[in-house]
Each structure stands twice: as structure tokens, then as C-alpha cells.
Amino acid sequence: xxxxxxxxxxxxxxxxxxxxxxxxxxxxxxxxxxxxxxxxxxxxxxxxxxxxxxxxxxxxxxxxxxxxxxxxxxxxxxxxxxxxxxxxxxxxxxxxxxxxxxxxxxxxxxxxxxxxxxxxxxxxxxxxxxxxxxxxxxxxxxxxxxxxxxxxxxxxxxxxxxxxxxxxxxxxxxxxxxxxxxxxxxxxxxxxxxxxxxxxxxxxxxxxxxxxxxxxxxxxxxxxxxxxxxxxxxxxxxxxxxxxxxxxxxxxxxxxxxxxxxxxxxxxxxxxxxxxxxxxxxxxxxxxxxxxxxxxxxxxxxxxxxxxxxxxxxxxxxxxxxxxxxxxxxxxxxxxxxxxxxxxxxxxxxxxxxxxx
Amino acid sequence: xxxxxxxxxxxxxxxxxxxxxxxxxxxxxxxxxxxxxxxxxxxxxxxxxxxxxxxxxxxxxxxxxxxxxxxxxxxxxxxxxxxxxxxxxxxxxxxxxxxxxxxxxxxxxxxxxxxxxxxxxxxxxxxxxxxxxxxxxxxxxxxxxxxxxxxxxxxxxxxxxxxxxxxxxxxxxxxxxxxxxxxxxxxxxxxxxxxxxxxxxxxxxxxxxxxxxxxxxxxxxxxxxxxxxxxxxxxxxxxxxxxxxxxxxxxxxxxxxxxxxxxxxxxxxxxxxxxxxxxxxxxxxxxxxx
Numbered sequence: 109x110x111x112x113x114x115x116x117x118x119x120x121x122x123x124x125x126x127x128x129x130x131x132x133x134x135x136x137x138x139x140x141x142x143x144x145x146x147x148x149x150x151x152x153x154x155x156x157x158x159x160x161x162x163x164x165x166x167x168x169x170x171x172x173x174x175x176x177x178x179x180x181x182x183x184x185x186x187x188x189x190x191x192x193x194x195x196x197x198x199x200x201x202x203x204x205x206x207x208x209x210x211x212x213x214x215x216x217x218x219x220x221x222x223x224x225x226x227x228x229x230x231x232x233x234x235x236x237x238x239x240x241x242x243x244x245x246x247x248x249x250x251x252x253x254x255x256x257x258x259x260x261x262x263x264x265x266x267x268x269x270x271x272x273x274x275x276x277x278x279x280x281x282x283x284x285x286x287x288x289x290x291x292x293x294x295x296x297x298x299x300x301x302x303x304x305x306x307x308x309x310x311x312x313x314x315x316x317x318x319x320x321x322x323x324x325x326x327x328x329x330x331x332x333x334x335x336x337x338x339x340x341x342x343x344x345x346x347x348x349x350x351x352x353x354x355x356x357x358x359x360x361x362x363x364x365x366x367x368x369x370x371x372x373x374x375x376x377x378x379x380x381x382x383x384x385x386x387x388x389x390x391x392x393x394x395x396x397x398x399x400x401x402x403x404x405x406x407x408x409x410x411x412x413x414x415x416x417x418x419x420x421x422x423x424x425x426x427x428x429x430x431x432x433x434x435x436x437x438x439x440x441x442x443x444x445x446x447x448x449x450x451x452x453x454x455x456x457x458x459x460x461x462x463x464x465x
Numbered sequence: 466x467x468x469x470x471x472x473x474x475x476x477x478x479x480x481x482x483x484x485x486x487x488x489x490x491x492x493x494x495x496x497x498x499x500x501x502x503x504x505x506x507x508x509x510x511x512x513x514x515x516x517x518x519x520x521x522x523x524x525x526x527x528x529x530x531x532x533x534x535x536x537x538x539x540x541x542x543x544x545x546x547x548x549x550x551x552x553x554x555x556x557x558x559x560x561x562x563x564x565x566x567x568x569x570x571x572x573x574x575x576x577x578x579x580x581x582x583x584x585x586x587x588x589x590x591x592x593x594x595x596x597x598x599x600x601x602x603x604x605x606x607x608x609x610x611x612x613x614x615x616x617x618x619x620x621x622x623x624x625x626x627x628x629x630x631x632x633x634x635x636x637x638x639x640x641x642x643x644x645x646x647x648x649x650x651x652x653x654x655x656x657x658x659x660x661x662x663x664x665x666x667x668x669x670x671x672x673x674x675x676x677x678x679x680x681x682x683x684x685x686x687x688x689x690x691x692x693x694x695x696x697x698x699x700x701x702x703x704x705x706x707x708x709x710x711x712x713x714x715x716x717x718x719x720x721x722x723x724x725x726x727x728x729x730x731x732x733x734x735x736x737x738x739x740x741x742x743x744x745x746x747x748x749x750x751x752x753x754x755x
Contacts, residue, residue: 243733
């Protein structure tokens with residue numbers, strides 16, 4: 109049952125098919141093409157969609173691929189966002205140079221959070237990361253740091269101009285810039301997940317003891333995964349600062365972390381491309397909910413979320429994979445093994461990996 | 466010294482609320498291995514129902530009883546409509562449903578009862594401090610009510626056949642089913658009971674923190690911390706953890722960091738304790754065969 113995961117066709121064996129390349133190329137062409145037809149408001153939405161997709165991607169690496177739960181990724185988003193804003197507003201760095209420092213800062217904090225994470229699993233890790241999400245906005249508001257962070261008022265940055273005299277509006281340029289960075293981040297994550305390190309991460313998720321027996325250094329792998337995951341989410345934060353040109357502590361409350369988590373679950377926890385659907389859900393569904401009911405948009409959002417979970421319990425990516433298999437006629441009874449698991453320890457690693465599929 | 470004693474007693478009063486919500490969380494966790502993120506919002510809804518009944522002219526304890534019955538039904542329905550279809554879904558999808566429910570109830574409360582902060586009546590009368598000035602009558606009454614409830618829950622689970630059946634269904638559903646326990650019905654009952662416990666906590670805390678749709682947000686977090694501190698699979702641990710968190714939170718808020726950072730500090734302390742004792746104070750360490 110467990111060995112089955114290793115021979116799952118198409119997804120896990122690391123080979124890149126011509127179909128995948130064609131699909132990604134077509135998707136990229138559409139995304140770039142949108143820059144020339146969308147209105148400024150829609151361009152802003154698309155920019156934020158890409159940024160949120162990168163944020164969800166960080167969580168995909170950590171939770172979906174490595175099996176460590178985080179309810180605090182909003183904190184890394186905030187760290188990336190603030191690093192970028194502080195460098196731009198206080199030190200006059202050009203916007204594009206702030207992305208590497210934002211990546212490094214959030215990766216560093218992620219690495220440090222990875223250490224308590226080694227001792228705490230499941231819900232305990234969820235609480236630890238959640239306290240980080242609660243703590244960060246409070247720390248950003250602390251008076252002693254006001255000179256740096258702008259306190260409750262936050263920081264405002266300049267809107268980036270189109271460089272090289274390109275015939276693009278500023279909004280179009282910001283979108284294309286974000287899209288380019290996003291594409292690089294997704295490519296990195298995809299390579300990571302299907303390579304040797306990615307297989308090690310999945311092995312640790314599915315059976316830590318066996319993975320360690322096979323020679324994987326559990327502590328090093330888990331802390332580094334945390335760092336990489338935080339880095340992706342931190343880059344997303346920097347991208348959002350460049351797009352919004354404003355940061356304030358209250359934009360990074362714990363609801364942001366919950367939102368990123370929702371994006372993960374809606375997109376499909378262990379799918380790289382699912383993160384894109386997650387980003388779309390985060391950016392678009394609140395607006396849709398607002399259009400349906402001005403009185404209680406939160407209720408509509410909640411209903412839509414519950415509906416997604418009922419109709420696509422494995423996320424959009426999972427549903428698409430299932431659909432693809434059905435069309436190709438190679439659907440295998442993947443649910444059967446899970447349904448038969450009635451073991452005494454429902455939280456054992458084996459049961460969890462069986463449930464996940 | 467008087468000040469310290471006062472902080473501790475009011476910490477215990479807060480702690481009784483955290484302990485109740487923590488107990489509700491642990492009850493759901495034991496039987497489903499899910500953490501009900503919507504527990505706090507369900508309690509807020511119960512509190513609004515109670516307030517509406519009081520405003521409609523019902524006597525306090527009558528409104529209290531009806532609100533608890535309504536919470537019980539609400540818990541039952543949540544299990545039947547939302548959770549049972551998710552039984553075989555991936556665990557994280559169930560978390561998604563909980564978050565959806567949380568947002569749904571929160572927005573519903575705000576839509577029906579408005580987002581303004583409302584005062585809530587206390588059944589324990591005036592503001593004259595009792596017991597030598599340490600504690601307000603409401604804090605005392607609240608602590609007594611929650612302690613009585615905890616005792617009743619203990620007696621129910623320990624000394625009734627139904628309680629035994631519910632524990633069996635949570636501990637080992639397959640064997641229980643073979644012994645003739647209606648496992649699904651027990652699950653629903655557990656949800657109903659947890660919702661009612663949460664409802665008591667909501668109604669008892671509302672006179673202190675005032676009622677608004679986000680009333681239980683912070684409380685749920687403390688309760689979550691309390692449940693983990695005591696050990697997520699131990700009801701007694703949850704109660705002890707809840708009281709501990711209440712006292713820690715109050716003492717640090719009053720003497721060390723001020724109210725601004727007290728949530729952060731309380732959480733850091735709890736995480737520090739968990740690093741030393743990862744399964745919580747009374748939790749079982751799960752050993753798994755490889």
C-alpha cells in the first residue's frame with residue numbers, strides 16, 4: 109500500500125512529459141497575454157494572484173510535500189513584505205533589489221522556527237506557528253521599532269516606473285515583473301519537488317523512521333525545508349509590497365495565515381500547480397462573495413469554501429488529476445486502500461499517508 | 466500582596482472559561498482527531514441566542530437552558546451535515562471545512578446582530594466585591610458554574626452507561642461497533658455536548674468581555690493552548706491546562722509585559738513548556754510500531 113506511492117504514474121517519478129511542457133508554455137503565454145488586455149484594476153488583481161500563489165507555494169513545500177503543518181505562514185509573508193518596504197522607504201533601495209534580502213530574511217526566520225518544529229508534530233506545530241502569526245503584528249506595532257517599521261501607521265513606498273522606456277504602463281510592468289519572479293519561484297519549487305531532495309521530503313512525510321533508516325538526515329532536511337518554504341512565502345510578501353506600495357501591521361494579522369492555509373487546501377496540498385489555484389481562490393473569491401452579498405460576504409466566502417471541500421476534498425489539482433485519469437481510462441482504485449484502513453492508531457504515519465491519497 | 470492574590474483569582478476565573486472551551490476541543494479531538502476551529506464561533510452564536518431570549522423577556526436561567534439546548538442541536542447538526550461526509554476525506558480538508566464554518570458563523574452573527582459591542586447581563590448581581598475584595602460576584606459565580614459543569618461532565622463520563630459508550634466509541638470505534646455501540650450516534654452526541662459546553666463558556670464570559678461576533682477569537686486561542694499544554698487527548702489535562710493558561714496570562718499581563726504583548730508572551734511560554742514535554746503535561750506519548 110505504501111510502496112504504491114513510488115510507482116504512481118506521471119506525477120512522482122520526476123520525468124517531464126511533452127504534455128506538461130506544452131501545458132506550462134500555453135499557460136505562460138495566456139498569463140503574459142493578459143497583461144495587454146486587462147484593465148488596471150484587473151492587472152492589480154492578477155499581480156496579487158501571482159503573489160499569493162507564491163505564498164501558498166511555500167506552504168505546499170512545507171505541508172504538502174514535507175508533512176509539517178504551519179498555521180503561521182502569514183508571518184513569513186509579513187517579514188518579506190516589511191523587509192522590502194523598509195529597504196525601499198528608509199534606505200531608498202530600488203524595488204527589484206529588495207527581493208533577495210526579503211528572501212534571505214524570511215528564510216533565516218523560517219530556519220530558526222524549524223528547530224522547535226523538530227520536536228513538535230501535528231497540532232503542536234500548528235500552535236507554535238500560529239503563535240508566530242499572532243506575535244508578528246504585535247511586534248511590528250511595538251513603539252521601540254517605530255523608527256524602522258513606521259509603527260501602527262505602516263510604511264508607504266513609491267510606485268515602480270516602467271524601465272528602459274518600454275511601451276508599458278506602470279501597472280502592466282508591475283504585473284509582468286511579478287509574473288517573471290513568480291515563474292522562477294514555481295520553476296525552482298517544481299524542480300525541488302521532483303528531484304532527490306523532494307523525494308527525501310516526501311519520504312520523511314510518509315514515514316519518518318523509515319526515511320531516517322535510509323540515511324536521510326531528518327533534522328537537517330526538516331529545518332531546511334522550513335527555510336525554503338519561508339523563503340518562497342517571503343518573496344511573495346516582497347512582491348505584494350511592490351504591488352500595493354503600502355504595509356501596515358494589521359494587514360498581516362493571523363487571518364492572513366489562515367487565508368494562505370485555505371489557499372493550500374483549496375488548491376491541493378501536495379501539488380505545485382495547485383498553489384496557483386490556491387492563489388486564485390485567495391484573490392478572487394472574496395470579491396465574488398462581496399458581489400453576491402454585500403451584507404454578509406464572510407458567510408458566502410465560508411459557504412464557497414465548504415462547497416469546495418465537499419466537491420473537491422483533494423483540492424482543485426487533485427480533482428483535475430482525477431478527471432484526467434478518468435478521461436485517459438487509467439483510473440485506479442486509489443480510494444480502496446484508504447477505505448480499508450481501520451487500524452488502531454488513526455494518527456500513525458501509515459494511516460495518514462493512506463488517508464492523504 | 467493583595468494585588469497578586471487578586472490577579473491570581475481573576476486568572477482562575479478566566480481560566481475556568483479557557484478550561485471549558487479546552488474541554489470542548491478535547492472532546493471533539495478524542496473522537497474525531499480533528500480540532501474544531503469553529504468551536505469559539507459556535508459558542509458566540511449560543512450567546513447571541515441567549516441574549517435574544519433574555520431581551521424577549523425570558524428569565525435568565527430559562528434563556529440559559531434554551532440556549533444550551535439550541536447549541537446541542539447545532540452541534541448535532543454540524544456533525545451530521547458537515548463532518549460525516551468528510552469522514553474519509555484528507556484530514557486537511559476537514560480543517561478547511563472548520564475554517565469555512567468559522568467564517569460562516571462569524572459573518573452570520575454580524576449580519577443578524579450587528580458588529581457593535583453589546584453588554585450582557587450577569588445573573589450574579591451587583592458589582593460589590595466579595596471574599597475580602599478579591600473577586601467580583603460574577604467572577605465567583607462564573608467559576609462555580611464552570612466547576613459544577615466540569616464535575617457533571619466527569620460524573621457523566623465516569624458513571625453512566627451512555628458516558629461509557631461514548632468513551633468507547635471515541636477510543637476504538639470498530640470494536641465498539643462490534644459490541645453494539647451506535648458509533649455515529651455517539652459522535653453526534655459528543656458534538657452536541659461539546660457545543661453546549663462551549664455555549665456555557667460563552668454565556669459566562671460575555672458579561673466580562675462584552676458580546677460581539679469576534680468575542681471568542683482570543684479565548685479559543687488560549688483554550689487551544691490550554692488543551693495542548695494539558696495534553697490534547699486528556700480531558701483532565703485540558704481543564705488543568707486551561708486554568709494554568711488563565712493564571713499565566715493574567716500574571717504576565719499585570720506584572721511583566723502589559724496587555725499589549727500578553728497574548729504573545731503566554732503563547733511563547735506554552736511553546737517553551739511543550740518543547741520540554743512535547744505531549745503536554747498529562748498527554749500520552751504515542752508509541753507506534755515501525
